[in-house]
Amino acid sequence: MSSRPAPSGAPIRFVDGIPMYAAGEAPADLLTSDQLREQRLRPARGQRPAAYVTAHPDAAGAIRFTALYDPAAAERMRALSPGQQRAMAARRTCPRCGTVGTELIRRDVGVCADCAEAVRRRRVEERRRACTGCGRPATRPYPAGHRRCTVCALYYALWEQGEAGRAEEWARTCPGLGDGHPCGTVTATVAEVAARLREYGGWEPTPCARCAAELDRRAEASDRAWEESHLDPAGHRRREVAGVQAWAREVLADPRAVVLDTETTGKDRDSRIVEFTALTTGGDILLDTLVDPGVPIPARATAVHGIRDQDVAGAPALPDLLPRLSRILRSSTRIVAYNAPFDRQRLRYEAHLHHQARATGGHHAPEYGIHPAAAAFVAGRWQCAMRAYSTWFGEPHRDGDGYRWQPLGGGHRALGDCRAVLDRLHRMLGDPPSHDPLDGYW
Incomplete structure (x- = not known):
């Protein structure tokens, strides 16, 4: 046996008598099977691992570990023919x-x-x-901050004017019942909106009396449904499954529904988008592009989705994509995403930075609110596929209230995640898993 240096840390546990170390704390002379193969070695017949070392958790949150072997006890591989x-x-x-x-x-x-x-x-x-609007190549690179051909530059200017008008209308009217369709009742004057913007930098539209009463009624109905779920859990579970199955059928049958996903620089409130994809429910690609976030991509984000700074070099910035994104969002009857609140907030934040910078001459004002044009930009009918799929899957949360969020498993790239959402929607048309969904209710 070779003399082993003392590990930099003590084992965190033992598995069948074999020590398991945290990453970076195992003895330095122990090798993985891949490292043995690089030296033309392999574990001998019957050779047990000398230790284990933990790795990063997988998509389901389970801790993975790798076996380590003593190279002195390994056998040499035969020579290559x-x-x-x-x-x-x-x-x-x-x-x-x-x-x-x-x-x-x-x-x-x-x-x-x-x-x-x-x-x-x-x-x-x-x-x-290439022009960021139509993709038409130019004879020489565009100057910084202006990557549009003449036609797209004119269209972009007209789009900006239209956004200002839509933002003013959105800020003055009732937002409706949260389904992306405002009722149109005027609830504020132009002067009130302008005063609020000057004071706080943002504005949220006020619901009218009729919509406010309907929202209160829905909240009371939700409370009653929660109480009924504890009185008749089996019946409540059947109604839940039937409801999300009907929703999945509606989404897949809707030709104007859009499935989208974003990859970002992190999960913080100021994280930026580095990739965006939008598909139809039939799988046709509406937009699939890398995005230059304008900031360095942290290593922890690259470890998740694999997108590096050099990958987004030369890619369009998100403000260049806003007209195309606006057409996609406004022409859709519903916008489906896995963890829809996160994707909606990222798009709203990017649009907010763009419109706020234009309003302040390129300087970001303090963010006490969201710019009306940014809020109107994402005012569509957003629906969360993660919430629906987790309800259909039916794995109770550990605290017994609600269901555990289910991982998507799309590879953490925008196109793969969108296709995984479509797969989840088709899977929801069938029966849920056979595990007992009532575990954890009591």
């Missing part, structure tokens, strides 16, 4: 430049690191030469 050596040499040869490297070519990249960097730089240059 001539055919295997030729195959390995071919996997180290770049098909683009013919260079034979010391490491294998990544299958998802297909070329060596130098060629991949050259391709990335060419794509960045192509992005900088």
Whole structure:
């Protein structure tokens, strides 16, 4: 046995007598099976792991761990045959430049690191030469802050004028019942809205008396339903499942419904969008693009979705996409997202920064509220697929109140997450899982 250095930390637990260490605290001379393979070694027959080391939790929150082996007890792998050596040499040869490297070519990249960097730089240059509105390439890169062709620049200016009028109408009228369809009753004057904006920097429209009474009635009905769920949990559960199944059928049958997702720089209130995708319920792509957030992407965010600063270099900023996003949101009958409040808040925040900067000459004013144009921008009929799917799945929350949120499993990329939402909607048409959904009610 080799002499082992003392670990930098004590084991956090033992699994079948084998110590488990936190990440970075295991003995330095123990290797994973992949590290053994790099040295042409493999665990011997019957060799047990010498230790385990924890890894990051998976999408479901479960703690993963990796086995570590003592290389002194491992056995050497047999030598490669001539055919295997030729195959390995071919996997180290770049098909683009013919260079034979010391490491294998990544299958998802297909070329060596130098060629991949050259391709990335060419794509960045192509992005900088493309109009952010129509994508038409120009003969030379656009100047900073102006990446629109003449036609799109004119359209953008007209869109800005229309947004101002829609924002004023939104701020003065009743927002309705929260379904994205305002009732149109005027509840404030232009002077009241302007005074509020000067004082607080934001404005929330006031519901009219009729809509306020209806909202109170719905709140009372929700309270009664909560009480009935404890008196007749089985019947309440059947009604819940039938309700979300009917909702899923309505969404999938709606040709104007939109499924969208965003990837961001984090979960904070000032996080920025780095990727946006919108699909129809039939799976057709309405918009799928990386977004330059204008700020560095933190490493913890890159660890989740894999998007780096160099990936968004040359990508359009979100203000350049606002006219296209506006057409998508306003032409839809409903907007479906997994954790819809988060995506709605991110889009509203991006629009708020844009309109607030225009109103203050490029300087962000203190955010005591949301700019009316930003609030009107996301005033559609938003619906949360995560809430509906978790209700259908029926796994009780650990505190016995409501249901546990279910992970999406779309890979944390906007397009993959949108397609995963569509998969969840189709799955909700069937029966929920066989586990007892009433566990935790009492």
